């Protein structure tokens with residue numbers, strides 16, 4: 503009997519070797535202080551209107567006073583200290599930097615088989631900074647990144663926080679916690695096929711505890727639980743539960759011991775109810791939500807993070823990327839459910855946070871889902887709030903992001919039109935400031951018309 507074992511070289515050794523080689527070959531160059539960490543300029547940002555992110559009526563003729571990386575004051579008639587630089591955004595509408603609670607910022611879709619067999623975590627590590635910059639320039643100054651291989655997300659966060667790379671504030675999940683044969687596993691291929699990489703697979707109480715401790719030790723700011731089957735994996739089901747209630751409970755309790763919240767990927771009704779009962783902070787996707795599950799979420803304050811734009815993108819685009827037909831059919835089979843579930847959750851008053859699954863579609867298009875939320879029943883202001891105060895609360899960062907108010911990080915974005923009339927204005931971000939540093943300023947935003 504022939505035995506075929508395809509073994510990828512352990513990626514970390516290759517990455518280490520590559521890093522050493524680069525260090526040896528490149529001429530040494532010391533970063534200047536400015537390159538190492540862009541200093542916030544501070545100053546005064548003026549615009550015609552402000553949507554503060556907390557749901558209040560827009561304020562006209564507003565000025566935001568920025569000191570270092572924080573907002574010092576907000577108002578129409580502020581006394582401005584002499585010599586403070588002025589950024590006049592003219593007729594623009596100013597908002598807090600947007601938050602995406604569900605990204606995969608280290609990757610982007612390519613060809614199905616190429617992604618599986620010809621690309622490695624090293625390719626991801628090389629590209630991740632490009633996606634981080636696109637995300638930031640699209641106005642998303644904070645992301646919760648729900649699942650990346652080889653701790654690339656943690657490395658990216660460190661480089662962004664050090665000011666070495668432009669990118670959003672990140673709360674990384676590292677490896678998704680998944681059952682063997684589940685959505686986080688590679689199934690549907692020869693049992694002799696093995697990839698050498700850090701594994702997020704854990705079965706039973708002890709393995710789950712150990713994996714979560716390993717993830718926290720290596721930088722996880724949130725724990726991602728793969729509670730049910732999914733779309734982009736080879737299981738037959740799209741929504742069947744993949745952990746027992748006992749196992750899901752252990753995920754939540756172990757994460758809580760390390761002060762981490764749990765984000766649960768869950769499509770099907772039974773898996774959603776189990777995850778909510780176990781005490782997760784958010785249900786990601788929540789595509790086939792039933793009334794009982796929605797009521798439980800409302801009672802317990804569990805957030806729903808619907809990801810309908812990604813689902814639409816898979817249905818329409820993934821055929822061109824060589825994805826197997828049964829995966830496309832899975833996506834199409836739940837598209838109507840996604841709308842029904844969001845309307846149900848919204849009607850029952852379930853908390854909503856903005857998350858897109860960016861990385862399933864190209865990074866930088868994170869704002870495209872806002873229009874879906876409005877089409878499916880939210881007002882533009884409610885849709886915006888899912889990406890400001892709602893998202894900030896889910897991340898546990900309501901004290902620092904998601905609103906334009908004194909004491910918050912000076913994370914500001916601006917658009918030239920009125921997003922309360924047309925929420926898709928947020929797809930055309932003209933100005934981005936993060937922590938008092940300007941990262942994008944389109945010419946149109948520079949002058950009063």
Ligand SMILES: [Zn+2]
Pocket residue numbers: 604605606648859
């Ligand atoms: Zn995802």
